[in-house]
Amino acid sequence: MEDRNEGKRLFQSDNPFNSFMTLVFDMMELSILWIIFCLPIITIGASTTALYYEAMKLVRDEGSSVSKGFLKSFKENFKESVPFTLIELLIAAVLVFDFHYLRAKDTAGASISYGILLFAAILAVAVFSYAYPLLAHFVNTVKGTFNNAWRVAATNLPVTLLITAINAAPFLWLLLAPSSFARVFWIWIFVGEGASAYVCSIFLVKIFDRIAEPENEENP
Numbered sequence: 001m002e003d004r005n006e007g008k009r010l011f012q013s014d015n016p017f018n019s020f021m022t023l024v025f026d027m028m029e030l031s032i033l034w035i036i037f038c039l040p041i042i043t044i045g046a047s048t049t050a051l052y053y054e055a056m057k058l059v060r061d062e063g064s065s066v067s068k069g070f071l072k073s074f075k076e077n078f079k080e081s082v083p084f085t086l087i088e089l090l091i092a093a094v095l096v097f098d099f100h101y102l103r104a105k106d107t108a109g110a111s112i113s114y115g116i117l118l119f120a121a122i123l124a125v126a127v128f129s130y131a132y133p134l135l136a137h138f139v140n141t142v143k144g145t146f147n148n149a150w151r152v153a154a155t156n157l158p159v160t161l162l163i164t165a166i167n168a169a170p171f172l173w174l175l176l177a178p179s180s181f182a183r184v185f186w187i188w189i190f191v192g193e194g195a196s197a198y199v200c201s202i203f204l205v206k207i208f209d210r211i212a213e214p215e216n217e218e219n220p
Helices: 004-010 016-038 044-059 066-103 108-137 142-155 157-176 178-183 185-218
Strands: none
Touching (some): 016 185, 044 108
8 A cells, every 4th residue: 555654755855855955956056156156266265165164064964045155154264265275376387387397208207206296286185175174164374274284184194085086086087088077077067066075074074073172172
């Protein structure tokens, strides 16, 4: 016999299917907002900070309007995020120039330099993978945020490797296989960055909660 309650549960707002689809639409909204607010370039830092601010709220299930939360964080952290954006753009420009220069070389020394640059790029992605979420979660100076970013990255190495891989994957895919990336380009545009930030935030929330515990104990 058919259970009449099954049909009712399907339309309840808290059933698993509706909860999952709500999360998917929230991630889509985050992705689109992130891309739009990154377009002026100088706002990349503020947009990424807002992305993680709202992604961590989604992980904590702190229900609110995604767009309102994103805009709130964007406005509050815009000024503080500009130095992070400039540093990130400078590092990216140097790395791209050096990689392009070394690709024209075919020597043993160039191969070693290529490996060093690749390691430096991975380190940069790892540090920025924590810097923007830290900026979204804690009040600190630029120097203090970067110091905390590399310390947290070093003391949580398995998570660092995971979130670095998640954040670097689409850009590496684009550089190494642009034709195949083009096939999923619109999927990435509409959900990719929001989904990546959400998955990373599952681990970041646990780490940040551990960091905040001693502060809460000192300031009851």
